Amino acid sequence: MLTQPTDRNAFLAELSAADYELLRPHVMSFMLNAGGRLQEVGVGVDQVVFPHSGLVAMTMPLRNGGSGGAILVGREGILGGFEAAAAVPAMCDAEVYIAGRAAHMSAVAFRQVLDHSPTVRRLAVRHNAALMVQVHQTALCNAAHPVEARISRWLLEVQDRSGGFDVPLTQHTLAQMLGVQRTTVNLAAGRLEAAGVINCRRGYMQIVRREQLERHACECYRNVKAYVSRLFALPPAAVLATPPAEVVARKPA
Amino acid sequence: MPLYTFELQDGEHPIGDGTGVWFGDREHALDHAHDVARELMNAREAQTRWWRLDVYEDGRCVGEVPFARIDHTLDHLKPALRSVVERSCDTLRSFRQAICAARETMRESKALVARSHGKPYLATEAGQPTIRTSASMPDRKNRRRGDRQEGRS
Numbered sequence: 001m002l003t004q005p006t007d008r009n010a011f012l013a014e015l016s017a018a019d020y021e022l023l024r025p026h027v028m029s030f031m032l033n034a035g036g037r038l039q040e041v042g043v044g045v046d047q048v049v050f051p052h053s054g055l056v057a058m059t060m061p062l063r064n065g066g067s068g069g070a071i072l073v074g075r076e077g078i079l080g081g082f083e084a085a086a087a088v089p090a091m092c093d094a095e096v097y098i099a100g101r102a103a104h105m106s107a108v109a110f111r112q113v114l115d116h117s118p119t120v121r122r123l124a125v126r127h128n129a130a131l132m133v134q135v136h137q138t139a140l141c142n143a144a145h146p147v148e149a150r151i152s153r154w155l156l157e158v159q160d161r162s163g164g165f166d167v168p169l170t171q172h173t174l175a176q177m178l179g180v181q182r183t184t185v186n187l188a189a190g191r192l193e194a195a196g197v198i199n200c201r202r203g204y205m206q207i208v209r210r211e212q213l214e215r216h217a218c219e220c221y222r223n224v225k226a227y228v229s230r231l232f233a234l235p236p237a238a239v240l241a242t243p244p245a246e247v248v249a250r251k252p253a
Numbered sequence: 254m255p256l257y258t259f260e261l262q263d264g265e266h267p268i269g270d271g272t273g274v275w276f277g278d279r280e281h282a283l284d285h286a287h288d289v290a291r292e293l294m295n296a297r298e299a300q301t302r303w304w305r306l307d308v309y310e311d312g313r314c315v316g317e318v319p320f321a322r323i324d325h326t327l328d329h330l331k332p333a334l335r336s337v338v339e340r341s342c343d344t345l346r347s348f349r350q351a352i353c354a355a356r357e358t359m360r361e362s363k364a365l366v367a368r369s370h371g372k373p374y375l376a377t378e379a380g381q382p383t384i385r386t387s388a389s390m391p392d393r394k395n396r397r398r399g400d401r402q403e404g405r406s
Contacts, residue, residue: 146297171272183270183285184292187261187306190268196379 009050009103010076010232011127019120022113026105032056034099038079039090045083048110051075054100055161057177058092067093068179069142070154071134074161075100076228082128084110085121098158098168126231133227137220142179145218148188150178152217155198159207160225167205174205192216255310257282259289262305264349282308283316290318298326303342303349319343361385 012020012027032038032054039045041061049056055074059067071092073079083090084107114121141150154177158167171189175182189205192198197213199206207213214221258273276282286308294301301320308316321327321342327335360375364383367374375383 144296146295147292180292181285181289182272183259183274183289186270186272187259187268187289187293190261190270191263194266194268194379199380 008052008075008101009078011078011081011123012050012103014123015120019113019117019123022117022120023105023110026109026113027103028105029101029103032096032100032102034096036096038094038096039083039092041092042089045080045088045090045107047104048081048084048107049079049094050103050105051077051079052101052103054096054102055098055158056094057097058094059176060092062179066179067176069138070177071131071138072154072157072161073131076161077131078124078127080107081110081124082131083107085114085124087111097173098162126234130228130231134224137224141218141220145220147178147180147184148191148216149218151185151188151192152197152213153221154178155205155207156210156213156217156221157224159210165207165210166201167207168203169205170203171200171205257285258309258312259286260307260309261293262307262346262350263301264303264346265353267307279308279310279315282310283318286316286318287323290320290323294320294324298324302327302338303346305343305346 012023015023027050032051038047038049038056051073052075055072056079058071058073058079060069061067069092073094079094080090087107114124141153145153151174154174155167155169158169159165162168169177171185172182174189175185178185186200189198189200192213193200195212195216197207197209197216199208254275254277256273257276257279259270261268261270274282274285276285286306290304290306293306294304298320302324304320306318306320307314308318319339319342321339327338330338360378360383364374364376368384377383
């Protein structure tokens with residue numbers, strides 16, 4: 001399968017050359033600016049976004065102006081794909097937490113491509129499954145795991161997407177992601193800092209010992225990672241497009 | 254409007270909340286401390302029962318929230334038994350703090366002996382100097398107080 005090496009987004013990179021040609025006329029590059037809002041819950045989705053870098057958090061708003069229940073989307077995912085496919089309003093807010101580059105295309109064009117190509121459709125569903133497992137795991141995590149384990153998990157998740165050992169998230173942002181008080185994050189992060197696992201700096205956090213941070217993190221980090229690895233280790237969507245000969249043979253006339 | 258800061262006593266070194274929060278009155282600050290304590294102990298009540306959250310108003314301690322007092326997993330206990338558990342938690346925290354301080358002193362003593370013999374020694378532990386000099390000790394003690402001053406400005 002030919003891939004597109006110039007596109008860093010995992011979805012675009014996994015497309016075959018033929019499938020990429022279907023999308024290419026509609027795809028445009030743009031910059032993700034920190035704090036920018038890409039979608040709002042209940043509002044129609046016009047664009048499907050493919051981040052090449054940076055980090056977008058999908059959250060649900062609270063009546064007091066806060067938000068919680070963050071799901072992270074980086075270069076491994078797509079934003080608004082499910083809504084575009086089903087032509088439904090956005091299921092949550094999406095805000096850029098870490099600036100980066102991305103590509104976007106109109107939801108209508110994306111839907112047309114999905115209708116035209118079963119392989120793109122299958123790949124989109126696969127990416128949606130990766131998102132859904134994060135949703136399920138986060139719901140469990142918020143209810144069952146202590147705040148330090150959750151902070152550790154999110155720091156690892158963010159580092160996986162952003163690369164370096166400096167995690168450009170403030171404690172305020174982390175508190176919003178976890179749906180807890182900022183004081184709680186300060187104190188829990190202070191305990192991790194005292195254990196020599198991280199350093200808290202103004203405007204960012206620094207991971208000092210990743211292996212220890214993994215030990216502090218709850219099982220959710222490993223579970224999501226394991227599922228997503230399994231998901232993308234499956235045969236490429238293009239291979240699955242043609243049913244195996246024996247399946248065709250068994251079909252009733 | 255006073256600035257309230259919070260300090261977690263977890264049986265080892267106190268952990269300070271450097272930034273603090275502005276509240277109109279002490280009651281709101283104590284409510285906030287209760288919320289924070291509940292969030293910190295959530296899903297690990299038994300492991301954090303001896304912890305305590307201290308509330309400071311402009312650098313002066315104005316309230317304490319022992320986690321055992323707000324631990325809902327102890328609600329089934331009779332009041333007399335519950336107060337015994339709460340007192341035991343206080344004792345346990347003090348005991349752990351004493352052990353932690355003793356460990357630090359031992360580590361420092363070993364380092365001092367090694368240094369006097371010209372041998373290698375552990376210079377820092379989790380970013381803190383093992384040998385506490387007269388200059389480093391007030392720094393360490395007043396670090397969080399300094400943070401508070403910084404947050405106030």
